[in-house]
Structures are given as structure tokens and as C-alpha cells.
Amino acid sequence: MAEIRSYPFVRHFRADASSHILYFRRGRLRASGRGLAFWFLPLSSSIAEVPVDQREQAFLFHGRSADFQDVTAQGALTYRIENPEAVAEAVDFTIDLRRGAYLRDPLEKLSSTLANLAQRHAWDYIAGTPVRKVLAEGQAQIRERIEHALLGDARLKAMGLAVLSVAVLSVKPTPDTERAIEAPVRERILQEADEAAFARRAMAVEKERAIQENELQNRIEIAKRNEQLIAQEGQNERRKATERTEAARISAEGEAERSRILGLAQADELRAVEGAKVALEKARIAVYESLAPQIVLALAAQQVAGKLERITIEHLNVSPDLLASMVTSLVGATTRKLEEPRSP
Template sequence: MFGFRFVKFQPSDYVLKVKNGKVVREGVGLSFHYYAPTTSVVVVPVSSIDVPFMFEEITNDYQTVTVQGQLTYRIVDYRKTTQILNYTYNLRKNTYLSDDPGKLAQRVINIAKVLTKKQLEQLPLREAIKSSERLAKTITQETGRNEEIEKLGIELMGLSILAIVPNKETLRALEAQAREEILRSADNALYERRNASIEQERRVKENELNTEIAVETKKKQIRETQLDAERSVKQKQNAMMEEQLSFDTALEEKKQELIGLTVANQRAEADAKAYELSAVMNSLQGVAPGVLQALTNVGMKPDKLIAIAFQELAENAGKIGQLNISPDLLQGLMGGSAGNGGNAARGGGGR
């Protein structure tokens, strides 16, 4: 009535009440009465704004890629923003008087596009496709230092690059190359597995051969040890035999020396006896035979004397006519008793 009205804004709106070209009131979520002919209202969103984007760029190797992503920003300096862009609000129609609020998002996208272009121009296609995370981080850092962002009074809260995609023909070529690479890798893996199997088998055989060699070496060592032991035993036996032979040789030499001494002694004894007998014979050369016989019979046993007597009787048998021997005498002679000759032998002379 009469141009006086009441308006109430949401807590997500920062409101500047302008009257006669001057800001008379400002704040978040205001509600007030105003006089329509002389009052203007500027409404700036307080909450963050999500803006999706998609644009094409060219890589270092002149390949076209499509960059898809989303950025989030919010207005932090409302006075700066409203000085550059028209955020005047039509209270009767509940809409902005100009399309400047929609241009802010495009300006932010253009800034991000320029920074993205700068980065992609330095990367080849294959590297650019895989650089989404790194590219988003770099653009976010550079946006924070961007003068145009500061002049707009906004703050970039986040930027995400969802995909960097080449055109269809290039994508098919990359897929074919990747497929060939995968197949090649599979072939290489199969080849490596076969080589590994062959290598493993070779190692097993080598280990078996090494084991056999070790066993044969051990057998050889055992045999050599046995031969050394046998050689040692033989050497000891030979040494013992040599010692025994030396002992036997020395013993035989001693025996020979003993025999020589015995023979020499016997020869000396025989020579002495021969000399003694020769001396006796020389001394008896002039003695009568009867005297010699008598000397011989001295000290002789009776039985030997009787035997000699019978021998003389036999020698003089031609001179004896008759000889009588009594049984008692014969028994006494045979008994070895020379003192039992009670009966005298009687002999008659030749008649």
C-alpha cells in the first residue's frame, strides 16, 4: 500500500539494502520493510556453488582431449562481487534484474580452462590421460594465487577433474595398442613362466648332479681313507717284518758266531788231546808191552778185567789144554760180583 512492502530473505542470502545509492543495511537472511520507489536490494548467495564443466583442449602431441570436471566456489567479499557484477534483485518478480549472476560461474570456468590449457600443452596424450588428479591439484593451487579470482571476491573451494578423454578414433587406437601390449605382456609372462620352469628344472638337475658328485667325492674320500689305512697297516707290518728279519739275521749271525766259537773250541780241545796223547805216546815208546798192559789195567773195574782175561785166554786157546768154569763162577761173573769167586778155576796143563 502506497509503495511500502515487507520482504524476508533466506539464511543463504547476503542482502544489501540500498537507498538513494547508499547501503543502509546489509547482512545474512535479513527481513525488513522498504519503500519500493526509492529502495534497491542486492542479493548475493552465501552458500557454495557447484559448477560442472566440460571443454576440449590440445595436448603436447597435438591430440584433442575432452576435460570433464566440476568446481566449487563461494563468494567471500560481497562488496567486490557486487561492484563487478550486477546482483540487484527484483523483489516483485523474485528474480535478478540482469544475467550477471550466471556469468560469474562462466568466468570461474574460463579461469580454470586457461589454467588447464596451460598444463595440458606441456603433456603428451598418454601422460595427459593419466594426470587428472595431478592436474586438479595444480589448477587449485594456481587459482588460489589468481588475481582475477581475488578481484571477483570469490574463493575456489575445490576442483575435481573427472576424466580426460581423447576422441573416439584416438581412443580406439589407444585401446588397440593397450590390447596388443596386454597380449604381449601375456605372451611374455607365458614365456617367462616357461623359462622359469626350464630354469627350475635345470636347477633341479644341477642339484642332482651336484649331489651325485658330492656322493662320489665322499666315496672317493672314504676309499682314499681306507687305502691310507691299509697302507699304514702294510707299512707297520713291513716294519715289523723288517724288525723280525733284522732280529732273525742278528740271531743267525750270533748262532754262526757261536758255532764258529764251538768249532774253534772243539778244534782247540782236539788239538790239546792230540798233543797230550802224542806226548804220552812219545813217553811210552821204550816201555815193554806187558808193562803197558798192566798200566792200562790199573784202576779198571773187575768185570772189565775178567773180560780182558777171557780175551787173553781166547788168544792163547792153543796153549790151553782144558778150561773148566763152575756154575757159581759164571753166575758171579754175570751178576757183576767179582768178590764171590769162592770156587777157583782149575786148569790142567797140556798133557
């Protein structure tokens, strides 16, 4: 707002840069511009202050859709005064020369004008559209219709107003209508949630079944591996037993062969020794055969005497019968020796 200072017979006016000032003196425009400061006489002066900064106007209105349902639209539009002198001609922006306040409420009038225009174009759309479509597409459609209508409105251009933007914040039905519309959607959402829960449970059951089946397959595989391991161990044990038996057989055969060879060697050695003894005995007998009986008897006596050296004989009884048999045997042997023909 402007600042007015009072002095005797005169006053000083100073405005902000965002305000366009129209200074009239005695019915004539003396000054027009933004952020003016000047002295004036209150009895012959009139001042209008038009704000030229951007302004935002909220709107809230009700309408009835094509299917007779009440709908509430809420939004805001941004506007700016481009031609302050034209707006001042359409709306009274005169200020009190003592306090600097508006004598009337020009900004409220502008806001009401813009809100009525926006509401009229929004009603045209809502009245011809079912409530479900309004709720689904209403925000964008209402914004586009209001913005297009206000930008092309000749009355606003003549007044020097420019609408910069329009925003529709919400489009809502009555609470009962909203609950009725939401009920099928809520039921569908709940049904989808139940189906998702059922699917999640089914998936969990399927995963549990797959886990149990996997565990069962693992147990079966482990049992098969154990069976193969037991069979392999049995086969290994049988092979070890066979190898041990074969080794024992080979060892026994080798031992038998060694024994046989040793026995043959010992037999050959024994035969050789015995043969030598027999040959020696035969040679001795042949020598004895070539000797006279007296010599043989003497040798026998010598042999007996040699043995008697090692044997202690305390008593020797020679009976006549023993002596007679000895003599008879000796005579018989001598006689046979003598009767044998001599070789020429």
C-alpha cells in the same frame, strides 16, 4: 545460514562468522560485515548473506580428442569470495527474512560459472590433442591450463572470486576406446610376463643343470679321491710288506749272524776242548810209551778192574784161544817197545 527470530513488529538477525552480511534499509546499505547481529523491520529491510569461507566445486565434462575419441575429465576446484559486495552486485544473495534461506540459488550460479570456464579451457586442450597423449599427460596438462586460465580471468577478479586450487582426478576415454588402447599394452604385458616365465623356467633349468653338473663333478672328484686313496693304501701296504720283509731279512740275517758267531764260538770251544783232550791223550800215550810193558799191562788190568766194579759179571769164560791172542798181543807190544832205539 543466518538465524532470524520473529517478534511482534520487529525481528532479530544473527549470522555466522563465515558469512558476510549486507543489510539494506529502504534501499540504502546500513551495515556490512561478517557475523553481524541486529534488529530490523521486515517491511523496510533487505539482507544479503555472502559466504566467505572456502568452497569446493566438482566438475565433470566430456570432450572429443583430435582423433575423434570421446574423453571424460573429472576434477574439482577450490575457490573463495574475496569481495562480497562485488559478488553481491553480480549475483543475488538475498535471503528470506522469515526463514533465512536464499530466495534464489546464488552458489549454484557461481559453481556453474566456474565449471563452464574450466570446461572451456579443458576442451581447448582435449580438442587439439590425440587421445593417447590426453590419457598419458591429460591430468597435469588440463589442471595447469584450467588453473592458469582461472587465475588470470578478469571476469572472476571483477566479481571478487579467487580460485585457490584446481585438481583433475581422472581423464578417461569411452570403454570401447579404453579396451582398444589397453589391448596392445595388455598383450605386451602378457608377452613380457610370458617372457619372464620362460626366462624363469630357463633359469631354473640352467640352475638344475648346474646343480647336476656340480653333483657329477663332485662324484668324479670323490671317485678320483677314492682312486688316490686305494692307490695310496696299496702303496702303504706294499711299503708295509717291504718293510716287514726287510725287517724279517734283517732279523734272519741277524739270527744267522748270531748263529754263525755262536757256531764259531762253539767250534772254537770244541776245538779247544778236543785239542786239550788230544794233547792230554798224547801226553798220556807219551807216558805210556816211557813205561815198561809190565807196567802198562798192570795199568790196563787196573782200568779193567775199575770198570768191573760198576759192571756185574756173572760168568766170564776165558778160552785158551782168547788167552793165547791176548798174550801174543802183549808179547808183540813188548817186543816192539824193546826194539825201539833209545835216545842217548
